Amino acid sequence: MAFEASRLPRVNLKLLHTFLLVGEHSSFRIAAEKSFRSASAVSAQIRQLETQLGVALFHRTTRNVRLTAEGHELLACAERALLELDGGLRTIREAADIKQGRVSFACSPTIAETRLAQVLAAFRQDYPGVEIRVRELTSEALFESIRQREADFGIGPQPETDEFDFDLILVDPLYALVPRSLITTRRTTIGFATLASMPLLLLNQATALRHTVEAALKDRGVKLDTRYEFAQAQTLISMARSGLGAAILPRVALPEGDDPLTFRLRIVNPSLSRNIGIVTSRGQSLSPAPLRLIELIRQLIGADSQ
Structure with missing residues (x-):
């Protein structure tokens, strides 16, 4: 026809x-x-x-x-x-x-301190009209903000419950930042038993990293000499450089380059790491603006896991 x-x-x-x-x-x-x-x-x-x-x-x-x-x-x-x-x-x-949307999300402090700026700068360049609200929260508060729908999503550690969806973007190994006054070594690693004998600097109980360390201790029946606890990784770094103890930190939080005052040593026996990813309420649908930001997060932060 x-x-x-x-x-x-x-x-x-x-x-x-x-x-x-x-x-x-x-x-x-x-x-x-x-x-x-x-x-x-x-x-x-x-x-x-x-x-x-x-x-x-x-x-x-x-x-x-x-x-x-x-x-x-x-x-x-x-x-x-x-x-x-x-x-x-x-x-x-x-x-x-996307051009006129709004994004509200929460971010783990160690990721916010070291990786978030480049993500937000790149996103702002492409989508200057999007309103972005960021909350820097420890893991417990981050999960609660998602649970209460105060945040569209979170960038943080893997939840222990199934009420959230988790999209892995980074496997972040744990290191010890050890004052040179406490150890002499040419190695790039340190055993957990050796580390346990030192005065330690740890992030506080509200962080997922602290839970990871304590779970490893419990499995081996080891008790740590915890000298100080702090909320910020940068504080632990400063304390370690002052010789007050060995700081346990994720790799992303470590200072760049060699430091004449400390050794940066990968923790082994066992090797410890944390999983960082995008956390959302289970089954939640996101609007285009958050989805575009998450895509950029995968590209810029997830590249470190390669």
Whole structure:
């Protein structure tokens, strides 16, 4: 079948929508109910469409309504066209949401201190209109902020419960930052037993890293000499450089380059690490702006796990 090209521009979406309803349900009555119009109004629109196209679209009898061959072809074309239109409108709407959206998320302090700035700078350059709210929280507070929907998502340690979804982006090994006054070594590692004999500097009980260390201790029946506890990794680094004890830290928090005052030693026997990823409420759907930011987080922070 060939419709006259010069007449096609006169066909509007309203007529096509009515045609789709009649064609899909083979009923003028059902089409009228679904479009909140009278059956006579629906019938008039179908006649108008048939007049514009110059073909009959339906076989009408007192008992039923059936598509003609031309009607079947138009139905298939109209369905494909509306699917494409819907996809295009969705893409435009998502692009607008990203440009003018809002993102609220929580982040583990060690990640915020060392990795977050480059992510936010890159995101701001591409999407300057998006409002971003960041909360720097220890693991317990981070999980609670997601639970209460105060944050769209979190960048933090792997939860121990199944109420959250977790998307791994970084495996972060644990190191000891040991004052040179406490040890002489040419090694790049330190055994857990050796470390346990030293005065230690640890992050406080609210952190997942502290839980990881204590679980390793419990498994081996070892008791640590915990000299000081702090909330910030940078404080532990400062204390270790002053010779007050060996700081246990994730790799991302370690200072760059060699330090004449400390050794940076990978903890072994056992090797300890923490999993860092994107934490969301189980089954939660995120809007385009948070999803785009998460994609950037995977690219810039997740690259360290390679």
